[in-house]
Amino acid sequence: EVQLVESGGDLVQPGGSLRLSCAASGFTFSTYDMHWVRQTTGKGLEWVSAIGTAGDTYYPGSVKGRFTISRENAKNSLYLQMNSLRAGDTAVYYCARDPGGVTGWYFDLWGRGTLVTVSS
Amino acid sequence: SYELIQPPSVSVSPGQTASITCSGDKLGDKYACWYRQKPGQSPVLVIYQDNKRPSGIPERFSGSNSGNTATLTISGTQAMDEADYYCQAWDSSTVVFGGGTKLTVL
Numbered sequence: 001e002v003q004l005v006e007s008g009g010d011l012v013q014p015g016g017s018l019r020l021s022c023a024a025s026g027f028t029f030s031t032y033d034m035h036w037v038r039q040t041t042g043k044g045l046e047w048v049s050a051i052g053t054a055g056d057t058y059y060p061g062s063v064k065g066r067f068t069i070s071r072e073n074a075k076n077s078l079y080l081q082m083n084s085l086r087a088g089d090t091a092v093y094y095c096a097r098d099p100g101g102v103t104g105w106y107f108d109l110w111g112r113g114t115l116v117t118v119s120s
Numbered sequence: 121s122y123e124l125i126q127p128p129s130v131s132v133s134p135g136q137t138a139s140i141t142c143s144g145d146k147l148g149d150k151y152a153c154w155y156r157q158k159p160g161q162s163p164v165l166v167i168y169q170d171n172k173r174p175s176g177i178p179e180r181f182s183g184s185n186s187g188n189t190a191t192l193t194i195s196g197t198q199a200m201d202e203a204d205y206y207c208q209a210w211d212s213s214t215v216v217f218g219g220g221t222k223l224t225v226l
Contacts (some may be wrong), residue, residue: 045220050215
């Protein structure tokens, strides 16, 4: 079955760190760009990071310098290392597959998400 | 930074046509896509590259993009189409989402 399964979400104190994982199955993981997208409770979607097939990475200003995306193709896995967490980072974090390539980024497969709560 | 603006809500009667707009500066020069999200579920791609439908998405879903506005059109709207819809574009190696539109089928 083609799917993405996120894990690693937890309750963490402000200033703390957390590492999210995303396990891919049913497709050739190494040939796709991959992304993390988050959604705060009852609110909209926010792009968090991207990693290309060559390992190139991209971030929005809101997380640049605090979050690091990485991938391990041999394990069909995507990761998100989150440091210096803030209350505003509280959200459901989705892993998403991007088939767009040179035609631009969009997401044709999403995981079910993992909840990150930043609170003291 | 680039912004995409959507109406917060749209209402439609069953069997009628629903149109959801997404506005952004020169959006027609970029590719737009659309996602549907039902409560408690992950987003699902319904339109990509302005007007293409992924496999499994009904033909009643269509898209267009020109000038500053992209539009998602749902023809013959059904009760099952009630959901939040998000537009998305890509600009300067950054992904931008619209704020989302709640589609109500009355």
